[in-house]
Amino acid sequence: MAQTGHLTRTSMAAGEPWLSPVTRLRIIILGAVIGTWELVAASGLLLRDVVPSTLTIGRALVELLGHPDLKVTLAGYVLWIPAFYWHLYVTVSEVAIGLVIGGTMGLAVGLLLGANPFLAKAFERFLYYLGPTPKIVFFPVMIMWFGVGPESKIAMGTLSCFFPIVLSAAAGMRQIESVLIRVGRSFRLNTWQMVTKIYLPAMREPIVNGVRLGMGVAMIGTLLAETKLSNKGVGFMIIDAYNTFDMPRMYAVLLTLFVIAIGANTLVGRASRG
Amino acid sequence: MSAGATIRREAVPIVFGVACLLALVALIEVLIRMGWINPFIVPKPTDIVMSFERIIMEENILPRFFLTCGEALMASLMLSVAGISIGVLLHRSRIVRLATETWVAAVASAPLVLMYPLFLVIFGRSAWTIIMIAFVSALPPVILKTLEGLSGTRPVLINVGRSFKLTPSQLYWKILFPSALPTIFVGVRLGMIFALINIVGVEFLINFGGLGQLVNELAERYDLPGTYAAICFVILVSVLFFIGTERIERWLRPGT
Amino acid sequence: MPAADPILVVENIVKRFETQDGVLTAVDDVSFNVVPGEFLSVIGPSGCGKSTLFNVIGGLMGGYDGRVTVGGETIRGPHASIGMIFQEESTFPWRTVIDNVAFPLEIAGMGKAERIERGRHFIDLVGLNGFERRYPAELSGGMRQRVSMARTLASEPKILLMDEPFAALDEQTRLLLGDKVLQIQQDLKQTTLLITHNLTEAVQLSDRILVMTYRPGKLKRLVEIKLPRPRTSEIVSSDDFGRYVAQIWSDLREEATKGLKDDEARRGGEKSS
Numbered sequence: 007m008a009q010t011g012h013l014t015r016t017s018m019a020a021g022e023p024w025l026s027p028v029t030r031l032r033i034i035i036l037g038a039v040i041g042t043w044e045l046v047a048a049s050g051l052l053l054r055d056v057v058p059s060t061l062t063i064g065r066a067l068v069e070l071l072g073h074p075d076l077k078v079t080l081a082g083y084v085l086w087i088p089a090f091y092w093h094l095y096v097t098v099s100e101v102a103i104g105l106v107i108g109g110t111m112g113l114a115v116g117l118l119l120g121a122n123p124f125l126a127k128a129f130e131r132f133l134y135y136l137g138p139t140p141k142i143v144f145f146p147v148m149i150m151w152f153g154v155g156p157e158s159k160i161a162m163g164t165l166s167c168f169f170p171i172v173l174s175a176a177a178g179m180r181q182i183e184s185v186l187i188r189v190g191r192s193f194r195l196n197t198w199q200m201v202t203k204i205y206l207p208a209m210r211e212p213i214v215n216g217v218r219l220g221m222g223v224a225m226i227g228t229l230l231a232e233t234k235l236s237n238k239g240v241g242f243m244i245i246d247a248y249n250t251f252d253m254p255r256m257y258a259v260l261l262t263l264f265v266i267a268i269g270a271n272t273l274v275g276r277a278s279r280g
Numbered sequence: 281m282s283a284g285a286t287i288r289r290e291a292v293p294i295v296f297g298v299a300c301l302l303a304l305v306a307l308i309e310v311l312i313r314m315g316w317i318n319p320f321i322v323p324k325p326t327d328i329v330m331s332f333e334r335i336i337m338e339e340n341i342l343p344r345f346f347l348t349c350g351e352a353l354m355a356s357l358m359l360s361v362a363g364i365s366i367g368v369l370l371h372r373s374r375i376v377r378l379a380t381e382t383w384v385a386a387v388a389s390a391p392l393v394l395m396y397p398l399f400l401v402i403f404g405r406s407a408w409t410i411i412m413i414a415f416v417s418a419l420p421p422v423i424l425k426t427l428e429g430l431s432g433t434r435p436v437l438i439n440v441g442r443s444f445k446l447t448p449s450q451l452y453w454k455i456l457f458p459s460a461l462p463t464i465f466v467g468v469r470l471g472m473i474f475a476l477i478n479i480v481g482v483e484f485l486i487n488f489g490g491l492g493q494l495v496n497e498l499a500e501r502y503d504l505p506g507t508y509a510a511i512c513f514v515i516l517v518s519v520l521f522f523i524g525t526e527r528i529e530r531w532l533r534p535g536t
Numbered sequence: 537m538p539a540a541d542p543i544l545v546v547e548n549i550v551k552r553f554e555t556q557d558g559v560l561t562a563v564d565d566v567s568f569n570v571v572p573g574e575f576l577s578v579i580g581p582s583g584c585g586k587s588t589l590f591n592v593i594g595g596l597m598g599g600y601d602g603r604v605t606v607g608g609e610t611i612r613g614p615h616a617s618i619g620m621i622f623q624e625e626s627t628f629p630w631r632t633v634i635d636n637v638a639f640p641l642e643i644a645g646m647g648k649a650e651r652i653e654r655g656r657h658f659i660d661l662v663g664l665n666g667f668e669r670r671y672p673a674e675l676s677g678g679m680r681q682r683v684s685m686a687r688t689l690a691s692e693p694k695i696l697l698m699d700e701p702f703a704a705l706d707e708q709t710r711l712l713l714g715d716k717v718l719q720i721q722q723d724l725k726q727t728t729l730l731i732t733h734n735l736t737e738a739v740q741l742s743d744r745i746l747v748m749t750y751r752p753g754k755l756k757r758l759v760e761i762k763l764p765r766p767r768t769s770e771i772v773s774s775d776d777f778g779r780y781v782a783q784i785w786s787d788l789r790e791e792a793t794k795g796l797k798d799d800e801a802r803r804g805g806e807k808s809s
Binding site for chain 1: 290293294296297300301320321322375376378379380383386387389390391392393394395396397398400401402473476477478480481484485492495496499504507508510511514515518519522523
């Protein structure tokens, strides 16, 4: 007979294995994926260099993350570190600065649009329709304006993250229950107090989601710009590996990049849940 | 208020917005002519407009447009079929869904398009590199939305099906799937938009293809007004695509 | 006591749930019969196990002690003779009204032309003529519930089982829909079992009312409603109506108060010293 007893709980029998069925399935899936990869690598079905064995990739990873091959000077001290961390630092700073600039502008404009229906009706649709356009095509313009250094990459990041943040801030403003705003007005709060004590706390979730999205696109915009025209950064490392046909290194950089990106995204996601 | 007055009132902000935009463009034109802005960094808007004609005539804008569209269509087809099928398969088994859903969500947040140099090695400088990159990077949202739609079926609708003694197959096709369709369409549309963005982006980066490649080529030739004009084309196509898919989505969801 | 053979027999139903707070008995040894053509309401405060009873009789819930028989046959899952109407919004938003109502006929394999015609009959019965081609999103809450009702009626169940179908509607709409239900029941001589917490609704519509206690849900009292048939919503202004309501409320109030106290105790306020 079919059950809808949602209050009933199945009890764990004594002596259940400590790995849940979900974890076991995940291990099996991972094993199958790696196994298939190795088979393809060993069989030479695809060009051997395109699908290097996991061992080769592992070695490249260790070398990438552990082999000190770059001399840096830090506060008067000379250090040798794996070059990757320096490139990572470059990229992270570019993305961070881009997020800060684009985020602040996005938040400010978003709050304004959310609060003022006239301005919103006048301008918001431009932003809405410009949002899903490929920002990388603006890169030549950014180079013209900011040069070939990190500034143009920061500009790419800023441009990319501005749109999701401004749109979620504007939408976030509008979804604040009007009663909360009336409470603020009844206490005669000034604009600054309204923003910091009512609007921003009430908008926490949409803003964090907007920032999460913004972070993702800022990362993509900055990294793609680095692959196009740069001599440093993680994006540069990827295209450099391509140019030198060092496939294991490319895989290693890509894997590390994805892990970092997913990790950053998860952290911000946790922050939105408070 | 009369209907005419309401229309006028609604139109005012829109007209204001457009007017501001035109005013900004006019201001830029004036500032450049006065020498306050360097015309080698920001070309005169009038120059940009004039180069439109040149671009259309000399740069094969129509074949380029069709190439980009063709790539987008191919990628969209692949992602719809693969994305919905994978979503349906993952949904069938609760344990598979629990094991893999977070992984798919994680992959969705990774900058997959950065793999384009890898695909360059595999497929060479060809349309297939572009299509495959778009396919791979736009797949996760389709899978996730399919899963979301199927799992999000309201329990009361399932109970209605059970009370009418539907077979599991009938329950799936007559209740679960139709209930999930609106969300699935949202996923497909999202996927198509990501695909187009990545297609134009990669065309630009690898200097192959249609509209994206045009921007890159003109930039490399230092044809500044042309570059700006080409960027305008890209924006136009992107906006039209976005609006078009939005209309289709609304048409497919009756009563929404 | 009615003399006819009962069509629905509920025997000694006991349903327990395991929760974080221990074993909870939702329904404790409930038995009753329903005879053909009768309108029986089960009324009780929130938390008396009415919805559990609804799911058990409807065959959507298992794992209970006791037996439910329909026409002598013990049920094993949703029974073909029982039609269910749910409390929540249950129309299929992607189907038009006519496609919603004809749904059970479609499942039964009826041809398109025939089921459209049959469907129209039931749409007419609930008073929604002209709305066949509309989508549920275009209708009001009350109209959507009527569509759900027509859909269930289209399967021509021997027993109609309803779980607070009007809970989401305002009082006036409820009264008017109550009229509709009375009219339909009279026309079809439909055996109906209504689960509700609404006192006036129960007295307005029923031949008999079963009052349940607060958790664990037991049968507290069986009240025969000897108001004249055919009835309309005007009955609410009669003296007899008022007397029945008062009588049942005194039972209900005791149980509802228990429920309230229990709820507060569970949520654990701070003791003020």
